[in-house]
Amino acid sequence: MNDALLDALRQQAGRDAAGADPVLGLLSQMLAQREQSLTRDLEARGQEEGHLEAEARAAQEARRLEDLRGLEEEQRQAARLARLERLRFRLETLEGGLATAQARLDDLALALGACPNCWGEDPECRLCRGRGQPGFLRPEAAAFRRLVVPALKAASRHPEPRAFAGEERPAPERTTL
Structure with a gap:
């Protein structure tokens, strides 16, 4: 019900209260109770919407943090792979040097x-x-x-x-x- 209509009914009830119209008084009382009930419902819905918005923000923040963790893990994985590749290259270089040194030692052992x-x-x-x-x-x-x-x-x-x-x-x- 809109506020203008409610105010008009209250004014009428106030004038009729002097005339003691019980129907109008009862109607006015019911409208006041209904208004209080609707106000409470609106406040509850507002709080619920606030909670839902807060939950939505928290869920969005959690997704963002999870995405950041995923990116960090990808970066760590890429760094590990790069380090592994450097180590693999170093190992191949050392193995090649070792094979060369072993071949030279074998030749020297034959010569001596x-x-x-x-x-x-x-x-x-x-x-x-x-x-x-x-x-x-x-x-x-x-x-x-x-x-x-x-x-x-x-x-x-x-x-x-x-x-x-x-x-x-x-x-x-x-x-x-």
């Missing part, structure tokens, strides 16, 4: 007649049982000419060890085996 597995340092070695120091086997001639002969020639020309490029002090004195 040493056990290629342990160089005579492992008493449980299956090949030499710890006796495979340089000279244990007959040196392979091609490897000896390629690796040892140039070193012997250089040693006879330069009795002092030469410093490597960028090295300020002379290399430490080496002892023979």
Whole structure:
């Protein structure tokens, strides 16, 4: 019911109260109760809407936080994958260097007649049982000419060890085996 109609009925009831019209008084009382009931319902709905809006905002904030957590996890995962890729590359580089160094040591062992597995340092070695120091086997001639002969020639020309490029002090004195 609109407010103007309600006010008109109240004024009429006030005038008729003097005349004591019981029907109009009862109608006025019912309208007042109805108005109070509607006011309470509106307030309750307003509070409920406020709660619903607050819940909607909270749910929206929760979704936003979850999205942010997801983005952070994706960034962490991408960083882990990048770090893993760098480690994988480093491992491949180290494995390649190790294979190269092992091949050089094998060639040198052949040139010196040493056990290629342990160089005579492992008493449980299956090949030499710890006796495979340089000279244990007959040196392979091609490897000896390629690796040892140039070193012997250089040693006879330069009795002092030469410093490597960028090295300020002379290399430490080496002892023979």
